[in-house]
Amino acid sequence: MRNKNAECRNKNAKCRNIKFFFMALLMLSALFLSGCRPEHSVVIAGSTSVLPYAEILAEAYAHLHAADEIDVQGGGSSAGITAAESGAADIGMSSRSLKESEKHLWSIEIAKDGLAVIVHPGNPVADLTLEQVRAVFAREITSWSQVGGADYDINVIAREEGSGSRSAFEDLVMGESKISPRAIVQASNGAVRQLVSGDKNAIGFISLGLVEEGEKPVKALRLGGVEAARENVVNGTYSLFRPFLFVCAREPEGDAMAFVEFALSPEGRRILEAEGLVTGPSTTPEPTTVPFITDPNFDYIGLFKRLEGVWNVIRPYADNEYNYFFYRNGEPNLFVGYYESEGSDFGTLIGGRSKGENTAQLIFMIPAVSEEPERPPGWIEIVSVDFNSLDSDNEIGIQFENYPREGENWRTFAYAGATFEEAWDVYANARGYTN
Amino acid sequence: MKQAHFREKIARVVIWAAALLVMAVLGAVVVYILYKGLPMLSWEFLTQIPRDMGRAGGISSTIVGTLLLTLVAVAIAIPFGIGTAFYLAEYTRENIVTRIIRFSAESLAGIPSIVYGLFGFIFFVIMLKLRWNILSGALTMAFMILPTMIRTAEEAIRAVPQSYREVSFSLGGTKWQTIARAVFPSALRGIANGVILSVGRCIAETAAVMLTAGSALRMPASLLSPTRTMAVHFYMLATEGISMPNAYGTAALLVILIFLINVVANMLVNRFVGKKESR
């Protein structure tokens, strides 16, 4: 009896310990949950073909906008479109054009991608016609010997039904035929590539940009003599290509729109091109005349206040500073500030608008004086600014025509089409200013 | 008689062969993974976030994601599972309702986890608009492990000899006191077993997690962040050939984690068993 009592007491202590443990666990969870706020994040889901490119864009975007989080995940084009429509994702990625039933969604093409038909590098076959490819995937041709190879069975590898790559392939290659139900199915580009790289008798189709990516090599077939290369997609001789789309339930706003714009921006385009995609008409940022664009809803007052704040940040770094606020009708109209600091740094922060309803969008020009100033990522170069649209009885008197000065090496960059905050962030980061 | 001895010898050979085969297989799988993966487990690997889709960097966010997901799932399922088990075993008499509940728990415990994944994806992510995050994943996992918890807990509680309860009552204990001090500690071993089993299942689950918690690579900031668990990360790295060394590293860490959990579980069990036998 005594033993039992002692045991009961021990067990009691154990009980209590365990109860405390669970309590602690619950409290921890509660704390963590309470840290739950609707996140400042953009969820992008869909095509596994677009996925790696969206990831790279997201990484680059994160350098510019540390506060925004982009979450990227796969699932296939149809999954992405469904997710965008249902709201599970902010942006859906698709590697095929929208079907009739999906046309009510908002979409925009961010690039074109070629579809490569790949085989093992050791496969003697290097060239097939489109018709032969069709027959192979429909299993009308079953042996490599029928297309110029060795006498082995062809192992056909396809994507799952919801894949945009598969849909594109079916539209462009299969036509009325169907991919054989005996084909092996894998759920992503990478998996297809991985399989083909290990099987001498396999054939599959993947995103053109992915052919070179991976630890083991694969070989892309020539189609009717045409090399599967980006240039051939651009000049139109390689016929297998499909659009990469960002799809949303309706026109995106806020952070989602910012990311879409980034993808379409010159910097975004540069990134995609570097990875092997084909982007829209202007593929390299050219020096250009940036027009004033009107935006009647823009909060210029707030912006100008912010410019003042920014000025306070630069001030410690400046040896001499000059700043001007030009007023018109009692409201700040143009702000010019420039400073000189030791050595060759000379920066000017300019914001301006014209009067009245048709107010101008702001251009932020930061001349950089140094040996060969580098164009900061995401900025375009300006060679002239049309200030004529500014009100003529403005008391500015800024002598822009004096820039560049003799013997100085000026280039003027602008971050167009974005908010001041972003431009400022990039500039501050490049210059090492801390807020 | 000789025939019998001959048969005996053959039988021994076959049985030992089977045992050696199993050990060889285990060795082949585990040793290979550890051999290829252990060298990858550096401090950087464990503390850095994956970069470039997992080609570079480490796996810190996946470790955190796995732990968080498992913790929350188990924290949700434990009270409900154990509470239900106690209620079924202690507070109600055996009748058709309890039998239905028990049967459902048994059946649901056996359903493939992919069906839970489908349910969780459609119900939590899409319908309830929770989107892909740890919460959706943990809720799905909690649903998945609940039947097992109820079952193992109830078995463990029922295994406690009736004499314990009778003694407690005869000493003037109330129902709650009996449960808390007489039944629960004795059933603890079996309950803990069920918890360990469920933890293992959560850590290893891939398809269901991928479609409810997402596959985002960044460090989760709260329960509403999407995350990638180690199992999902390994799956993606390995099947898409993104980075074999990193895949092996992740797998090695997973195996080590499972091993540690097993060891801890055995230690805990032995402690209790030891205490009992010292009586």
Place this chain on the structure above:
Amino acid sequence: MKKFREKLSGRIFLALAISSVAALALITVFILVQGLPIIKSVGLIDFVFGMTWAPTQGEFGIFPMIVGSVAVTLGAAIVGVPVGVCCAIFLAEFAPAALRNVFRPAIQLLAGIPSVVYGFWGLLFVVPLIRDYLGGPGLSILAGSIILGIMILPTIISIAEVSLLALPRQYKEGALALGMTHWQAIKSVLLPAAKSGIVAAVILGIGRAIGETMAVIMVLGNAVALPGSILDPVRTLTTNIGIEMGYAAGEHQQALFATGIVLFVVIMLLNSTAQYITRGNKVNRGKKK
């Protein structure tokens, strides 16, 4: 105060129980509600025995997947049951204590390894072997059976061992006293006595094999057509759900839930069989005494 705590604890347990039951009911009802409509519209016979699975064309026949599941599970049983039962016998009867203390935790470790690791290992070693030496793409029923067989070993071994160990010592001692060899004792006395436990172990192993998804997605090839040989790629009921659930919508999604219902029914049948067998065992034991 005591009374209050009594009432409160009772109520809390009740609340927890009701919530859990509600959760279990939720899943069951949800799956049924989502899946039954398609079974009704397609027709149960056409759904279960339909030969073509082509959701984009509105064809929802899951027979190829049923064949796939059955074939792979059967293969896993052929691989896993003999080896597993032998190992159980090994652990219960032949292993020296030192080896036993290594072997048992090793089996536990085997049980805990995530299925994706097994699948990957199969992709690395088993699939190329099949491809190079037996033909076909390597991704096949055979590969799946081997991997699944390995994966269900721990289940079979541990449960079979428990049933063997649970036998009263008199059985074995009696047999040996009658002059049987060790193996004769095992074969004629112990195994039959533990039969129901072993059968239950096998059934549970089969249940696990049917439910496996990730490892088999990686090694089965996932072709939609009816397989012709064990070297052909195939899809199981579970891998079908796994591959398509991300993008399935409308009827397609319903069909996946319907597949879930089929799986549910199969598992329930298996469980009931296992329960019935083990219950029979307990009754027999009582009678023998």
